[in-house]
Amino acid sequence: MNSLKQMMNEIPVPRERLVEVLRVEGLSKTFQHNTHEVKALQNIDFTLYEGEMVAVMGTSGSGKSTLLNMLSAIDAPTKGQLFVDGIQTAVYQEPQATEFRRDTIGFVFQSFQLLEDLTVADNVAMPLILREEKSAYIAPRVDEVLREVGMIKWRAHYPSELSGGQQQRVAIARALIGRPKIVLADEPTGALDFTTTNTILDLLVRLQQAHRQTMVVVTHDAYVATFAERVLFFHDGQIVAEYTNAKTEADLTHILATFQQIARGEL
Numbered sequence: 001m002n003s004l005k006q007m008m009n010e011i012p013v014p015r016e017r018l019v020e021v022l023r024v025e026g027l028s029k030t031f032q033h034n035t036h037e038v039k040a041l042q043n044i045d046f047t048l049y050e051g052e053m054v055a056v057m058g059t060s061g062s063g064k065s066t067l068l069n070m071l072s073a074i075d076a077p078t079k080g081q082l083f084v085d086g087i088q089t090a091v092y093q094e095p096q097a098t099e100f101r102r103d104t105i106g107f108v109f110q111s112f113q114l115l116e117d118l119t120v121a122d123n124v125a126m127p128l129i130l131r132e133e134k135s136a137y138i139a140p141r142v143d144e145v146l147r148e149v150g151m152i153k154w155r156a157h158y159p160s161e162l163s164g165g166q167q168q169r170v171a172i173a174r175a176l177i178g179r180p181k182i183v184l185a186d187e188p189t190g191a192l193d194f195t196t197t198n199t200i201l202d203l204l205v206r207l208q209q210a211h212r213q214t215m216v217v218v219t220h221d222a223y224v225a226t227f228a229e230r231v232l233f234f235h236d237g238q239i240v241a242e243y244t245n246a247k248t249e250a251d252l253t254h255i256l257a258t259f260q261q262i263a264r265g266e267l
Helices: 004-010 064-071 096-104 120-130 135-148 164-176 194-211 250-263
Strands: 020-032 037-049 053-058 079-084 105-109 182-186 214-218 230-235 238-244
Touching: 020 064, 037 064, 037 214, 037 238, 053 064, 053 194, 053 250, 064 079, 064 182, 064 214, 096 105, 105 164, 120 135, 120 164, 135 164, 164 182, 164 194, 194 214, 230 250, 238 250
Parallel strands: 053 214, 053 230, 105 182, 182 214
Antiparallel strands: 020 037, 020 079, 230 238
């Protein structure tokens, strides 16, 4: 029989009690070409809450990458507003954009993006070095996150000496070392086999729950999307559907069916 504490942990927290981390309102991005314009994003509205993982799915060209560029202030929207902790934030001009990425965002990429000439420990330390943190803080913090991702034994190795799954673990450690409000993961398992994909997804979920870490995972894989709390479906620069995972086998069926509808142009 479950303990009372276990039972309470299994009760969903009402949305109104969740802590808002980031909100976008009317986010749009239009690219101007010589003879036409491309509406990459059109009036996007959604909110991210503390400790939740949100998956973003969509066909090629649906606006997923543009969204990540907007959320991380790599590019500025044509219009729309960004709120951090409920406060409207102007982050699309330098130096605010760089400071926002450095202090608020952690990145995990499909291709790992590790620096080949640096050791595992130095790769992980890079965000703190860029923040000019003291070495007395950096060294123990690096060891802390490497232990969390199971890579402490490889701290002196170079990326070329690691498997793909190990490199992604290092990349996750690097993303988390600065304690960012939001981790943006762009196809984090796209270069991995199925078994390693499961390992990395389990690790992301464990770290998300342990630190109440807010994560946005862009993926084309319906299976990956089942690990999130919510799935936002993008098509032609718009959110055309949203699904809250029930954490049952039915999730995969529902996500696949919705994605197929989008691919057929039915949503």
